[in-house]
Amino acid sequence: MSSRKFGLNLVVVLAIAALFTGFWALINRPVTAPNWPEQISGFSYSPFQQGQFPQKDQYPTDDQMRRDLEIMSKLTDNIRIYSVDGTLQDIPKLAEEFGLRVTLGIWISPDQERNEREITRAIEIANSSRSVVRVVVGNEAIFRKEITAAELSVMLDRVRAAVKVPVTTSEQWHVWEEHPELAKHVDLIAAHVLPYWEFIPVDKAQQFVLDRARDLKKMFPKKPLLLSEVGWPSNGRMRGGADASPADQAIYLRTLVNKLNRQGFNYFVIEAFDQPWKASDEGSVGAYWGVFNAARQQKFNFEGPVVAIPQWRVLAIGSVVLALLSLTLLMIDGSALRQRGRTFLTFIAFLCGSVLVWIGYDYSQQYSTWFSLTVGFLLALGALGVFIVLLTEAHELAEAVWVHKRRREFLPVEGDSSYRPKVSIHVPCYNEPPEMVKQTLNALANLDYPDFEVLIIDNNTKDPAVWEPVRDYCATLGPRFKFFHVAPLAGFKGGA
Structure with a gap:
């Protein structure tokens, strides 16, 4: 290959590498958002660690919950829990060590025996713990159609008569509109407003929360309002215009909590820590509502610009390396290709390298089980096979369209110019x-x-x-x- 042709090929490779690197930079351009405030109103707190499942009666230890409470105490003085089953009943006592107030949850389900056990135990805790500031009887129990409004009203009246702190139930905002009679049996309105589940794009989601809060205040003017769940997931399926991504979660939460603070709302961000066990009940997205991941690591920066993939430069370099390896193999027998053919193969190699790196990164951000890891490995082999076929087909297309001269597979035997194959x-x-x-x-x-x-x-x-x-x-x-x-x-x- 002449030095001129080599120089031209190098320019093409560098240009296409710059194009794809620029694409990585484009989708990861910094977006400004307000800094996380020094204090937020509260966190919804489910304490389960990765590999623990309440369905299997696997509960965290007190020491594990202590570490969680210490993390949350640096960001808020108020937490909400959903049950007093198992070791969860220890949370109010542990919270006292960190000066945290607790909104105590009673889990209501079709299991009447468990309901009775939870109610009895919650009344005892509420009357004996200094950290409990309110009690929530049921969480979306009416929405899940596990109990009627009339049945829940009886439970609410019972608990209100037995404790000295305010009592309510927590439901999605529209359930309060559908069952306004519940207001007679509670001391405050506790409503979930989660725009993601309602297909609301993130840029309209904050106003959606404020509008629903305004509607509830107008409907129940004599009752205090608690936004008992506000949040956004960082991973999972897209619902209409609502995209579950780390960047959208960061921008949404950092903006929303500042607005809610300025307007004096009481609210709980759902949630403090990712809960992988929820994927079995809510789909994969259920595992990713935490501000911290399951390993208790902060999922996004609390200050400065928000970047979709903070480590995008490393991924871009990885895709370039993968593309160059593929291109080297494609060009082993590319001496007959015109420059257009080489450019085409270079573009395809960088495209495949970028897509493979993107797929690998996206999969690495998900919580895995042995089953999902096995499936992921098999899918990775399949994806590799698909890209090998794609690169092979691209090479054949380039040889069919962009060659200087057609090559015969059968050439005269050296030293015998008269030989011609039949x-x-x-x-x-x-x-x-x-x-x-x-x-x-x-x-x-x-x-x-x-x-x-x-x-x-x-x-x-x-x-x-x-x-x-x-x-x-x-x-x-x-x-x-x-x-x-x-x-x-x-x-x-x-x-x-």
């Missing part, structure tokens, strides 16, 4: 229109192989008016064209 082309046909077959034969007659033959094999065509014109036309094309009419032709299909 080329035999077989044309099977059955009941084909004679004129169509003649056009095929004309094309074959134009081949420039020095020594070739064409064998036309007619298989079981019964009408002589169809096959005899082909036979006669072969005779006019010369001795290289040999016609065979076989009826019947033995063997698979032919002898059927």
Whole structure:
């Protein structure tokens, strides 16, 4: 390869590498958002660690919950819990060590025995713990149709009569509009307003929360309002215009909590920590509502610009390296390619490298089980196979369209210029229109192989008016064209 051609190839590679690196930079351009405030109103808190499942009665230890409470105490003085089952009943006592106030939850479900156990235990805790400031009887129990409003009202009246702190139930905002009679049995309105579940794009979601809060205040003017769940997931399926991504979560929460603080709302951000066990109940998105991940690491920066993928530069470099490896393999036998062919293959190699790196990164951000890891490994092998086929097809296309000169596979034997390989082309046909077959034969007659033959094999065509014109036309094309009419032709299909 001449130095000029090498220089041109290098320029093309660098240009396409810059193009794809620029794309990585474009989708990760910084977005400004308000800094996280020094204090927020509160966190919804489910204390389960990765690998723990309340459905299997696997609960965190007091020490694990202590570490969680210490993290939250630096950002708020108020937490909400959802149950007093298992070791969760220890949270109010542990919260006292960190000066945290607790909104105590009673989980209501179709299991009447558990309901009674939770109510009895919650009343005891509320009357004995200094940290409990309110009690919430049920969480979306009416929305899940696990209890009627009338049945829940009886439970609310019972708990209100037994404790000294305010009592309410927590439901989605529209449930309060559908069951306004509940207001007679609570001391405050506790409503979930989660725009993601209602297909609201993130840029309209904050106003959606404020509008629903305004509506609830107007409907229940004599009752204090608690936004008992506000939040946005960082991963999961897209719902209409609502995209679950780390950047959208960061921008939404950092903006919303500042607005709610300025307007004096009481609220709980759902939630403090990711809860992978929720994926079994809410789909994959249920695992990603935390401000911290399941390993208790902060998921986004609380200050400064928000970047969709903070480590995008590393991913961009990885995609370039992968593309160059692919391109090296594609160019091993690319001496006959025109510059357009090399440019095409370079673009395809960078495209495949970027997509593979993106898929790998996206999969790495998900919580995995042994089953999902196995499936992921198999899918990775499948994706690798698909991209190998894609690169192979791209190489064949480039060789078919952008070559300086067609190469013959059979060349004269070195030292014997008289040698020419015999080329035999077989044309099977059955009941084909004679004129169509003649056009095929004309094309074959134009081949420039020095020594070739064409064998036309007619298989079981019964009408002589169809096959005899082909036979006669072969005779006019010369001795290289040999016609065979076989009826019947033995063997698979032919002898059927």
